[in-house]
Amino acid sequence: MTKPSASKQSPPPHRTVRVDLGPRSYDVLIGRGILETLGDELQQRQLTGRAVVVTDSAVSSLAMTNAFWKTDAPSKILVPRLHGGIANDRIVPPGEESKNLLQVHELLKTWARQQIPRTGVVFALGGGVIGDLAGFAAAIYLRGIPVVQIPTTLLAMVDSSVGGKTGVNLPEGKNLVGSFHQPSLVLADLDTLKTLPAQEFAAGMAEVIKYGVIADRALFDRVAKGVKPDDDDLGEIIEKCVAIKARIVEQDEFERKGLRAILNFGHTIGHAIEKATGYKKYLHGEAVALGMRAAAWLSHWDGMLPLEDVQSLGKALIANNLPDHLDEPDDSNAIILTHAILNALGNDKKVAEDGKNRWVLLKSLGEAETDIQIELRDVEAALNKLLVPVR
Numbered sequence: 467m468t469k470p471s472a473s474k475q476s477p478p479p480h481r482t483v484r485v486d487l488g489p490r491s492y493d494v495l496i497g498r499g500i501l502e503t504l505g506d507e508l509q510q511r512q513l514t515g516r517a518v519v520v521t522d523s524a525v526s527s528l529a530m531t532n533a534f535w536k537t538d539a540p541s542k543i544l545v546p547r548l549h550g551g552i553a554n555d556r557i558v559p560p561g562e563e564s565k566n567l568l569q570v571h572e573l574l575k576t577w578a579r580q581q582i583p584r585t586g587v588v589f590a591l592g593g594g595v596i597g598d599l600a601g602f603a604a605a606i607y608l609r610g611i612p613v614v615q616i617p618t619t620l621l622a623m624v625d626s627s628v629g630g631k632t633g634v635n636l637p638e639g640k641n642l643v644g645s646f647h648q649p650s651l652v653l654a655d656l657d658t659l660k661t662l663p664a665q666e667f668a669a670g671m672a673e674v675i676k677y678g679v680i681a682d683r684a685l686f687d688r689v690a691k692g693v694k695p696d697d698d699d700l701g702e703i704i705e706k707c708v709a710i711k712a713r714i715v716e717q718d719e720f721e722r723k724g725l726r727a728i729l730n731f732g733h734t735i736g737h738a739i740e741k742a743t744g745y746k747k748y749l750h751g752e753a754v755a756l757g758m759r760a761a762a763w764l765s766h767w768d769g770m771l772p773l774e775d776v777q778s779l780g781k782a783l784i785a786n787n788l789p790d791h792l793d794e795p796d797d798s799n800a801i802i803l804t805h806a807i808l809n810a811l812g813n814d815k816k817v818a819e820d821g822k823n824r825w826v827l828l829k830s831l832g833e834a835e836t837d838i839q840i841e842l843r844d845v846e847a848a849l850n851k852l853l854v855p856v857r
């Protein structure tokens with residue numbers, strides 16, 4: 467981690483988190499207005515081969531119309547001083563539906579037609595959908611070419627752009643096809659968040675709160691007050707989250723030691739809520755917010771987390787415009803939903819071979835423990851707690 471720095475020509479200051487993975491090491495740059503420094507950053511890293519840009523149509527039109535994006539086409543902001551030339555942008559429809567093998571196939575065919583060589587560089591400009599899709603295509607094109615992640619959602623900045631997990635969905639389930647492919651550079655320009663819808667920003671805040679509760683009490687205390695896109699310390703907050711993820715990824719790059727599991731706090735019930743509501747009612751981060759609140763109750767009953775900390779977590783969710791309870795119109799709807807969530811939990815792809823869910827629970831706000839077994843009746847009780855708003 468470094469402090470913000472400014473040089474004589476005063477390029478916008480940025481923070482750097484180094485992800486140390488030997489030959490696959492890279493920097494995550496975080497700052498306001500730093501897209502304009504991308505050309506220099508690429509040159510410093512010899513990422514000057516032919517560039518291809520992958521983005522979605524919503525981000526692309528913002529890139530063209532917003533003054534602070536400083537351009538008239540995504541590829542122009544992204545590769546202003548690139549020697550290798552720019553291949554066409556590939557623009558996919560926004561949303562999770564684009565994260566599929568058909569889009570991967572289209573990307574691969576486009577790059578092959580354009581004869582993008584192994585030295586080519588893929589730029590993933592967008593949220594986690596674009597990062598996962600473009601990252602996966604980059605991982606398999608010519609057995610792997612570099613990808614530069616330019617996350618434009620808060621979730622992508624603190625989570626999906628870092629750590630090297632790439633992939634797409636199958637009709638049978640989410641993220642079932644993928645590969646580990648670390649980026650060569652991640653550049654998070656906070657100015658891009660100015661256009662992010664408030665609900666998407668809030669969903670990203672759920673992951674930020676997650677980092678606080680699993681690893682950093684001071685971070686939790688700060689974000690519990692609520693965070694807004696133009697807060698002066700947003701860069702510092704994102705840096706802390708990225709550093710927490712980086713240190714975990716460094717110890718368990720390929721998710722073989724179970725250490726990355728800690729990042730799934732709140733996700734067991736979160737995923738089940740997403741599934742039980744058909745991926746329509748809640749954004750991922752919103753479902754994780756609910757999952758974290760349920761997991762906080764489980765942590766309390768398991769004898770670790772004080773009741774006041776369960777309350778603090780709930781209040782932190784509210785302060786960040788996240789749902790704190792399952793808002794069902796009546797009792798019968800609530801019962802149906804609770805059953806659907808329990809059912810989805812049974813089908814969780816992360817259920818161990820013995821058929822039991824392994825839980826990440828909190829010892830305290832700022833410290834988590836993995837691989838804990840929980841009785842089904844406690845899970846039911848936690849879901850019932852989710853039917854009641856935080857007081």
Ligand SMILES: NC(=O)c1ccc[n+]([C@@H]2O[C@H](COP(=O)([O-])OP(=O)(O)OC[C@H]3O[C@@H](n4cnc5c(N)ncnc54)[C@H](O)[C@@H]3O)[C@@H](O)[C@H]2O)c1
Binds near residue numbers: 625
């Ligand atoms: N690889 C990983 O480690 C990892 C980790 C977490 C999540 N993910 C994946 O990330 C995806 C979710 O990412 P997401 O939440 O960023 O969703 P997303 O990429 O769908 O972006 C959300 C919406 O915001 C729009 N958008 C993006 N940037 C914008 C901006 N600056 N201004 C205005 N609108 C903007 C997009 O067009 C989209 O409609 C999921 O597919 C999930 O599986 C991956």
Ligand SMILES: [Zn+2]
Binds near residue numbers: 754
């Ligand atoms: Zn998540």
